[in-house]
Amino acid sequence: MTFQPLPTVTDDTAPFWEGGAVGELRINRCRDCRTWFHPPAPVCPACISINVGPEVASGRATVAAYTINVQPWAPDMEVPYVLAYVELDDDPSVRLTTRLVDCAPDQVAVGMPVEVTFQAAADIWLPLFRPVKDH
Numbered sequence: 001m002t003f004q005p006l007p008t009v010t011d012d013t014a015p016f017w018e019g020g021a022v023g024e025l026r027i028n029r030c031r032d033c034r035t036w037f038h039p040p041a042p043v044c045p046a047c048i049s050i051n052v053g054p055e056v057a058s059g060r061a062t063v064a065a066y067t068i069n070v071q072p073w074a075p076d077m078e079v080p081y082v083l084a085y086v087e088l089d090d091d092p093s094v095r096l097t098t099r100l101v102d103c104a105p106d107q108v109a110v111g112m113p114v115e116v117t118f119q120a121a122a123d124i125w126l127p128l129f130r131p132v133k134d135h
């Protein structure tokens with residue numbers, strides 16, 4: 001098992017961490033002004049509405065920045081791996097911090113289209129991203 005710290009799940013973040021069970025990337029969205037936002041919160045950052053909740057995003061994104069970790073910070077950590085900020089196609093102002101998989105570190109590039117995939121860990125599903133295969 002690969003070492004990785006797992007997030008603390010709250011009522012607000014549970015839909016995000018559990019959506020992978022059914023293959024859904026769930027991102028909070030305002031039902032009044034339709035703004036997507038992340039991390040999940042009970043109030044819309046754009047219009048202060050509390051009429052917010054998770055919606056299913058496309059799962060498509062673009063690599064905005066990345067770094068390659070080569071240091072095994074724990075004895076069972078597999079390296080190298082790619083940490084990335086990805087911008088969601090649904091709204092590029094919404095960025096997720098994630099890991100890229102199914103991609104050699106030297107093949108990663110800013111602007112690369114990626115799609116979500118999920119890795120089960122304990123009772124949550126980590127949203128990871130991989131290169132889009134149909135291009």
Ligand SMILES: [Zn+2]
Nearest residue numbers: 030033044047
């Ligand atoms: Zn709003």
